Amino acid sequence: MASKLLRQSRLRALCCSHIRSTRFCNTTRATYAFLKFRPFSDASSSPSPEKPLSHCNTKTNTVMERGSTSTSTTPPNPSSLKEPELAKFASIAETWWDSEGPFKPLHVMNPTRLAFIRSVLCRHFRKDPNSARPFEGLKIVDVGCGGGLLSEPLARMGATVTGVDAVEKNIRIARLHADLDPVTSTIEYCCTTAEKLVEEERNFDAVISLEVIEHVADPAEFCNSLAALTVPDGATVISTINRSMRAYATAIVAAEYLLHWLPKGTHQWSSFLTPEELVLIIQRASITVREMAGFAYNPVTGRWSLSDDISVNFISFGTKNSQ
Amino acid sequence: MTISGDLICFENQEHEKKHDFTDKIEPIEPYDIAVVGGGMVGMALVCSLASMPMTKHLNVAIIDSNPALGSKVCFNKEDPPGPRVSTVTPATMALFKVAIRRYYFAMAVFQECHMLALGNTLNSIGMHILIKCSALGSCICWLVEFAITMHMDVFYILDVRKEWIINRSSNIMKDPYYMVWDYTGLGYTRYNARDINKEVLGCVVENKVLHGSLLSCLENTDFQKTIYPSRLNLMTLDPGCSSAENKSSRAPLSSLGSLAKLELNDGNSLYAKLVVGADGGKSHVRELAGFKTTGWNYSQNAVICTVEHTVENQCAWQRFLPAGPIALLPMGDNFSNIVWTMNPEESTKRKLMCEDDFLKEVNSALDYGYGPHPKSSLLGAGNMFSWLRGEVTSSAKEYFEVPPKVVKLASERMVFPLSLMHAKDYASKRVVLVGDAAHTVHPLAGQGVNLGFGDAFALARVIAEGIAVGTDIGEVTLLKKYEAERKAANVMMMAILDGFQKAYSVDFGPFNVLRAAAFHGAQFISPLKRNIISYASGEQRLPLFS
Numbered sequence: 091m092a093s094k095l096l097r098q099s100r101l102r103a104l105c106c107s108h109i110r111s112t113r114f115c116n117t118t119r120a121t122y123a124f125l126k127f128r129p130f131s132d133a134s135s136s137p138s139p140e141k142p143l144s145h146c147n148t149k150t151n152t153v154m155e156r157g158s159t160s161t162s163t164t165p166p167n168p169s170s171l172k173e174p175e176l177a178k179f180a181s182i183a184e185t186w187w188d189s190e191g192p193f194k195p196l197h198v199m200n201p202t203r204l205a206f207i208r209s210v211l212c213r214h215f216r217k218d219p220n221s222a223r224p225f226e227g228l229k230i231v232d233v234g235c236g237g238g239l240l241s242e243p244l245a246r247m248g249a250t251v252t253g254v255d256a257v258e259k260n261i262r263i264a265r266l267h268a269d270l271d272p273v274t275s276t277i278e279y280c281c282t283t284a285e286k287l288v289e290e291e292r293n294f295d296a297v298i299s300l301e302v303i304e305h306v307a308d309p310a311e312f313c314n315s316l317a318a319l320t321v322p323d324g325a326t327v328i329s330t331i332n333r334s335m336r337a338y339a340t341a342i343v344a345a346e347y348l349l350h351w352l353p354k355g356t357h358q359w360s361s362f363l364t365p366e367e368l369v370l371i372i373q374r375a376s377i378t379v380r381e382m383a384g385f386a387y388n389p390v391t392g393r394w395s396l397s398d399d400i401s402v403n404f405i406s407f408g409t410k411n412s413q
Numbered sequence: 414m415t416i417s418g419d420l421i422c423f424e425n426q427e428h429e430k431k432h433d434f435t436d437k438i439e440p441i442e443p444y445d446i447a448v449v450g451g452g453m454v455g456m457a458l459v460c461s462l463a464s465m466p467m468t469k470h471l472n473v474a475i476i477d478s479n480p481a482l483g484s485k486v487c488f489n490k491e492d493p494p495g496p497r498v499s500t501v502t503p504a505t506m507a508l509f510k511v512a513i514r515r516y517y518f519a520m521a522v523f524q525e526c527h528m529l530a531l532g533n534t535l536n537s538i539g540m541h542i543l544i545k546c547s548a549l550g551s552c553i554c555w556l557v558e559f560a561i562t563m564h565m566d567v568f569y570i571l572d573v574r575k576e577w578i579i580n581r582s583s584n585i586m587k588d589p590y591y592m593v594w595d596y597t598g599l600g601y602t603r604y605n606a607r608d609i610n611k612e613v614l615g616c617v618v619e620n621k622v623l624h625g626s627l628l629s630c631l632e633n634t635d636f637q638k639t640i641y642p643s644r645l646n647l648m649t650l651d652p653g654c655s656s657a658e659n660k661s662s663r664a665p666l667s668s669l670g671s672l673a674k675l676e677l678n679d680g681n682s683l684y685a686k687l688v689v690g691a692d693g694g695k696s697h698v699r700e701l702a703g704f705k706t707t708g709w710n711y712s713q714n715a716v717i718c719t720v721e722h723t724v725e726n727q728c729a730w731q732r733f734l735p736a737g738p739i740a741l742l743p744m745g746d747n748f749s750n751i752v753w754t755m756n757p758e759e760s761t762k763r764k765l766m767c768e769d770d771f772l773k774e775v776n777s778a779l780d781y782g783y784g785p786h787p788k789s790s791l792l793g794a795g796n797m798f799s800w801l802r803g804e805v806t807s808s809a810k811e812y813f814e815v816p817p818k819v820v821k822l823a824s825e826r827m828v829f830p831l832s833l834m835h836a837k838d839y840a841s842k843r844v845v846l847v848g849d850a851a852h853t854v855h856p857l858a859g860q861g862v863n864l865g866f867g868d869a870f871a872l873a874r875v876i877a878e879g880i881a882v883g884t885d886i887g888e889v890t891l892l893k894k895y896e897a898e899r900k901a902a903n904v905m906m907m908a909i910l911d912g913f914q915k916a917y918s919v920d921f922g923p924f925n926v927l928r929a930a931a932f933h934g935a936q937f938i939s940p941l942k943r944n945i946i947s948y949a950s951g952e953q954r955l956p957l958f959s
Contacts, residue, residue, distance in 0.1 A: 197890055198890070200882070200884075201882045201884060204883055205881070208882060220467070221466070222467050222470050222880050222881075245883070246883035246885070247882075271671065271686075271885065
């Protein structure tokens with residue numbers, strides 16, 4: 091409880107300090123909304139004190155683990171995660187690669203998210219956008235990789251990818267699936283958290299965490315970790331859902347209850363972040379937001395495309411300030 | 414290094430052992446794409462993959478037992494043109510221009526120069542056609558124009574067949590036109606390229622020339638391709654990985670486990686991320702992948718051959734006869750190609766009858782046989798639609814002409830059964846169908862190969878888009894994008910062609926008059942006419958008034 095209060099006050103300080111400096115016109119309102127609605131789960135509020143031991147499974151030891159299910163250690167209980175969220179994803183982990191299953195929306199959206207990432211990273215790292223493997227030579231971490239839906243395409247685009255997820259089952263699925271293709275079998279999957287990677291002092295040219303921040307307990311702490319993983323002048327890409335009425339109507343009411351695209355309860359509207367809040371938090375973590383785009387869904391073609399409308403799904407690209 | 418790595422090594426050893434026993438090559442390196450069928454559509458796909466930056470690194474296997482694939486392409490200019498030809502619409506030409514480096518295409522076609530620009534156009538909509546061909550001239554203009562826009566070495570091209578150009582250029586006419594009529598003599602329609610402000614409405618190219626130019630186009634790239642001169646025997650598709658969790662207790666699959674495995678007649682087998690079925694109407698890939706089809710036979714056969722005239726034919730003809738249309742397509746010099754649709758009994762008879770009798774029947778079918786020539790002013794149709802006309806298309810005032818006599822058979826007669834077939838799905842995980850494997854149409858339109866080329870280029874583009882965002886190219890969500898795009902276009906064209914086939918298989922007085930009225934409508938209503946031409950030349954998706 092003490093830590094919860096501590097964190098709350100820290101956030102308030104964070105927000106207040108930005109009310110003065112920010113250039114977003116509706117930040118004040120957004121900030122208040124932020125303070126008012128953000129629920130703080132204390133389930134996983136403190137970093138687990140025991141063993142800072144790495145859960146990082148290189149390919150070899152994952153393969154070994156596969157044989158014996160008993161090896162599974164208790165999932166790590168790190169600071170920025172919510173326990174119920176982990177259970178939620180563990181229960182549907184097997185369907186990650188079923189393109190008609192509960193993760194269908196992610197499958198459909200994936201090419202669009204990757205198009206954004208491709209374009210911003212090619213520009214930032216001065217890579218050839220006409221190359222089939224433009225990310226050759228880049229070290230990228232996919233935080234909250236799930237079944238590896240994003241990690242695998244990144245690896246095919248030439249990146250050296252590390253995928254991390256706190257749900258061990260996800261990592262097992264991701265490992266199995268990645269091993270089906272020689273190109274993606276080079277991905278390093280670890281059942282760990284961003285915080286743990288920071289402790290291990292890992293660094294990456296680009297840190298990508300898509301549709302994850304709305305599932306963590308402490309977005310500010312999470313962003314700090316992402317920033318700590320990014321090399322100076324490296325890139326950070328974060329996507330989430332806006333806390334707008336339209337997002338409530340589409341991402342929750344329509345997607346979960348009417349269209350059944352997502353299992354009910356996938357998203358908590360109150361855990362969503364507005365773009366202003368996100369910018370604020372990641373700026374605080376010394377990342378400058380360079381670009382932001384929204385995703386627009388065309389119900390006729392069933393496709394997603396990038397747009398300026400960030401009122402529902404949005405993605406932001408930032409670069410870490412080089413001190 | 415890793416366990417699964419060891420497993421792969423182990424498998425290698427196993428394969429080597431097998432190798433010792435059976436003396437077969439067992440390549441372990443999987444291919445990105447295996448194209449089954451190296452015909453025109455298959456090669457167009459490969460060429461187009463070879464020409465795009467995103468796909469040019471792909472490792473492609475082509476499986477076809479046709480020996481032409483392995484050998485150097487060469488044609489003897491003295492040989493009469495072969496009986497199998499394709500009409501290529503401007504839209505397809507445009508695709509070639511964009512998708513494949515037009516240099517090679519233009520060069521190859523030009524050197525072989527059995528190519529004659531002419532209107533396929535209405536051809537495609539099944540109305541038909543007398544084409545007075547400025548064609549050749551336009552074709553040269555077209556090539557030179559592109560040569561210039563592409564900064565090609567124009568003079569080199571001209572040097573290749575200087576003599577030919579000089580000889581022919583005196584014949585250049587400025588207005589290609591197209592005439593359509595039927596056996597009842599009730600109506601005809603005539604179309605000009607300039608109705609839609611175009612120089613060329615299409616061209617007739619021998620299949621072997623088209624195929625050869627695609628091959629030489631490919632030879633000029635450093636694209637990684639392997640040709641397997643064999644047939645597909647067996648195809649094992651990915652067992653599916655959505656149930657990956659269940660396998661956790663078993664030994665990990667080798668990395669080849671998720672790929673499609675193809676076993677060939679000669680004992681070779683290969684793995685590929687994506688199998689493309691470009692193996693024609695009786696597609697083995699379609700059968701092995703379990704795609705369902707719908708369709709019916711027309712119980713009509715097409716008799717195809719090359720014939721010779723005493724004079725140079727610059728006109729393309731098609732006439733609707735009670736048993737089916739007969740088409741006379743100019744192929745340069747004094748040669749023309751005949752595509753004659755009739756019922757199966759007649760086709761066997763006409764294939765076997767002596768040359769003189771056959772030529773007599775052809776001449777009668779193209780002239781007064783079955784009915785009179787259409788009169789230009791019949792029913793006063795010119796005035797009937799005058800209130801609708803607006804600005805009259807230039808071809809509306811031109812008259813009907815008679816095709817030149819056929820004097821000699823220049824090739825064997827080939828007979829093909831005709832059918833309409835459409836696959837319910839074009840794509841599933843790791844398999845996709847293109848061209849005739851996905852759809853066969855009635856040849857009265859000359860659209861079959863154009864639909865196929867459309868498929869090939871669309872698929873290549875979808876694959877490139879997928880690679881750009883790191884998608885597995887065998888992924889069904891990606892391939893469905895191709896399916897959605899092509900299905901709409903193909904089904905529309907098939908419905909129209911089938912409609913024409915049906916309309917002409919009825920011989921009933923009042924209906925014939927209606928049909929003739931439709932002809933007149935097409936002849937005299939300018940917007941309709943323009944729409945028909947541009948749809949048939951593949952430029953517009955739907956035949957709607959614009």
